[in-house]
Amino acid sequence: MRLQTFSRHNSGQVLIAAALAIALIICSATMYVHEVAKPSGNVHREFLSEFVLAVKHGSKNVLVSSLANVSVGGENSVLRANLERWCSLVEKQYVFGECLLSFSLSNSSPYMNGFYINWTNKGYGISSAAANFILNIHGDEATAEISYQTVVSLRLVVNGTSESLGPERTRVNLTLQVSNEAANTLAKNITVYYRDGATWVQANSSNNLLVVDYGNGTYRISFSASIPPENVRVSTRVFDTREILAVANATCSYV
Amino acid sequence: MIRNEKAQVRILEAFLAVLLIFSSFVVSDSLFTSTNISRNEGLESLGMQALLTLDSEGVLGKMIEEGNWTGIRESLKAVLPSSVAFNLTVYDDSGHKLNDAPISSNVLEGSELVCVEYLCASRNPRFNCYVLRLQLAVIK
Numbered sequence: 001m002r003l004q005t006f007s008r009h010n011s012g013q014v015l016i017a018a019a020l021a022i023a024l025i026i027c028s029a030t031m032y033v034h035e036v037a038k039p040s041g042n043v044h045r046e047f048l049s050e051f052v053l054a055v056k057h058g059s060k061n062v063l064v065s066s067l068a069n070v071s072v073g074g075e076n077s078v079l080r081a082n083l084e085r086w087c088s089l090v091e092k093q094y095v096f097g098e099c100l101l102s103f104s105l106s107n108s109s110p111y112m113n114g115f116y117i118n119w120t121n122k123g124y125g126i127s128s129a130a131a132n133f134i135l136n137i138h139g140d141e142a143t144a145e146i147s148y149q150t151v152v153s154l155r156l157v158v159n160g161t162s163e164s165l166g167p168e169r170t171r172v173n174l175t176l177q178v179s180n181e182a183a184n185t186l187a188k189n190i191t192v193y194y195r196d197g198a199t200w201v202q203a204n205s206s207n208n209l210l211v212v213d214y215g216n217g218t219y220r221i222s223f224s225a226s227i228p229p230e231n232v233r234v235s236t237r238v239f240d241t242r243e244i245l246a247v248a249n250a251t252c253s254y255v
Numbered sequence: 256m257i258r259n260e261k262a263q264v265r266i267l268e269a270f271l272a273v274l275l276i277f278s279s280f281v282v283s284d285s286l287f288t289s290t291n292i293s294r295n296e297g298l299e300s301l302g303m304q305a306l307l308t309l310d311s312e313g314v315l316g317k318m319i320e321e322g323n324w325t326g327i328r329e330s331l332k333a334v335l336p337s338s339v340a341f342n343l344t345v346y347d348d349s350g351h352k353l354n355d356a357p358i359s360s361n362v363l364e365g366s367e368l369v370c371v372e373y374l375c376a377s378r379n380p381r382f383n384c385y386v387l388r389l390q391l392a393v394i395k
Contacts, residue, residue: 012268
């Protein structure tokens with residue numbers, strides 16, 4: 001009877017206590033769901049890594065642009081000028097904090113002032129550019145120092161044979177391999193020359209020029225010319241899809 | 256008279272109990288608001304990924320140099336989810352706006368916007384670099 005009286009007298013307080021308990025349960029359950037669903041800074045880190053990736057990608061494009069320029073006769077100084085312009089643009093960004101991008105042109109052998117261009121007479125040719133970068137991000141949201149090296153290149157390997165088709169008539173068969181810094185690549189434009197006396201002559205349709213593209217960076221080139229079949233010298237000039245030029249000269253073996 | 260007072264106290268207590276539960280919902284709602292901020296960071300990431308995809312083979316820089324704004328808009332439409340509206344503005348490295356035509360999908364007004372800045376270096380032998388400002392919003 002006494003218990004009943006107590007319960008009746010305090011039922012309101014019990015109601016409030018129960019409501020408080022329910023409210024606490026709702027809040028803690030919501031907080032738990034929120035904590036579980038929260039990406040826990042991964043999204044932030046993901047965005048930072050994408051920003052770094054974009055800067056790296058841009059740096060590579062600067063090298064591609066500069067090498068394309070220099071390979072067709074541009075000044076070597078263009079690489080430094082372009083990189084300074086790029087670094088200045090990056091430094092204007094304030095994504096996670098202050099961004100500082102510095103670079104040094106590769107001078108380790110065989111590179112000189114960021115370039116290695118070697119177009120040989122021995123069946124191979126290379127056009128390459130390389131630079132080292134340090135990206136510093138310093139701010140409240142993120143602090144990072146990322147060092148990376150960027151290399152861009154176009155390599156050619158050419159070899160071939162020559163055969164006699166009759167008096168002063170020669171057939172030339174060449175195999176050309178085109179690759180970039182990562183893998184075999186496709187050529188955008190291939191021009192073939194052969195040596196006739198003291199001059200280089202471009203092989204064209206009048207020479208029955210045939211270029212077979214195997215789709216994997218390998219090209220089979222054949223043409224005929226009114227030259228002696230011995231010691232036929234050829235020159236291949238290749239632009240890749242990035243407009244970088246490389247040249248490779250070779251002497252065909254007579255078969 | 257005493258009974259009436261007791262009834263009033265009960266009503267007050269019941270009111271307090273309801274208020275407590277209601278306030279718990281208000282607190283929960285504020286927690287979900289902060290979750291939305293994380294979603295916006297995801298949207299920034301999505302925008303950056305889209306621009307990186309378009310720039311992977313130097314295509315983005317080429318389209319800018321050709322003034323192919325329609326091409327950029329259609330490419331962005333292809334790489335972004337249909338539920339995301341965008342508006343892209345292209346500036347040169349001196350800060351001059353380059354696109355004379357809008358590069359946007361749906362109307363962004365009234366939606367919660369996020370802004371992504373992407374630096375694009377062209378592969379052209381005559382070097383140029385650009386700043387792309389991409390505004391994004393989830394269509395409701």
